[in-house]
Amino acid sequence: MNPEPRWLSDREQRAWQAYRRMFLLLNAQVSRDLARDSSLSDADYDVLSNLGSRPEHRGRVSEIADRMLWSRSRLSHHLARMEQRGLLVREECATDGRGAVVVLTEEGLRAIEDAAGPHVESVRRYFIDLLTPEQIDAFAEIGETVVGGLTAADTGTSGPAKKKAARR
The missing domain is CATH 1.10.10.10 (Winged helix-like DNA-binding domain superfamily/Winged helix DNA-binding domain)
Incomplete structure (x- = not known):
């Protein structure tokens, strides 16, 4: 039996949807400009x-x-x-x-x-x-944290070691 999904809160859904739209629109625009x-x-x-x-x-x-x-x-x-x-x-x-x-x-x-x-x-x-300088710093930290978590998942690292690896 599968556990009940941990549905996103309105706040989390807003963040996820903003990221998804930004990712798609920004990549498309920068790619068009590059081409x-x-x-x-x-x-x-x-x-x-x-x-x-x-x-x-x-x-x-x-x-x-x-x-x-x-x-x-x-x-x-x-x-x-x-x-x-x-x-x-x-x-x-x-x-x-x-x-x-x-x-x-x-x-x-x-x-x-x-x-x-x-x-x-x-x-x-x-x-x-x-973005403001503070937003740039926050964005970089967020990206590094998520990338660290994903790359740690690939190598089997978990828990505090995963967070430490993300900050390096």
Whole structure:
């Protein structure tokens, strides 16, 4: 027999619905701006920015997949399309014959550098500039707490250790 669901209070329902609408509307708007301003998708931007911030602009496919919360297969298909567009190249991993390394091309580096300014302006316009500094701090803390709880659930951490991990 299933226990009775712990229904959301009006206050909790308001918070959940506000988050869901904000998430959908904000992601859609920022994605539209990114595509309009740079012809990059969110996934393209995530891959390029991830590589752009790494030494020598290179990274293992497995690490990028983990960071993006994608399967390696899904990422591999996306990387193939990006490779066809000249944004990156794939190389065999020197230390692991089974692994692959992705490297930004000059065109890929230019694409992320050109996209970054307009993208951050979009994030500012539709998110950051609408909030007070206190709201930004609260939002960051809330996000870190929820992410910590979700990642702790994946690793089996629970209770106080989960809260401590979320604050790191």
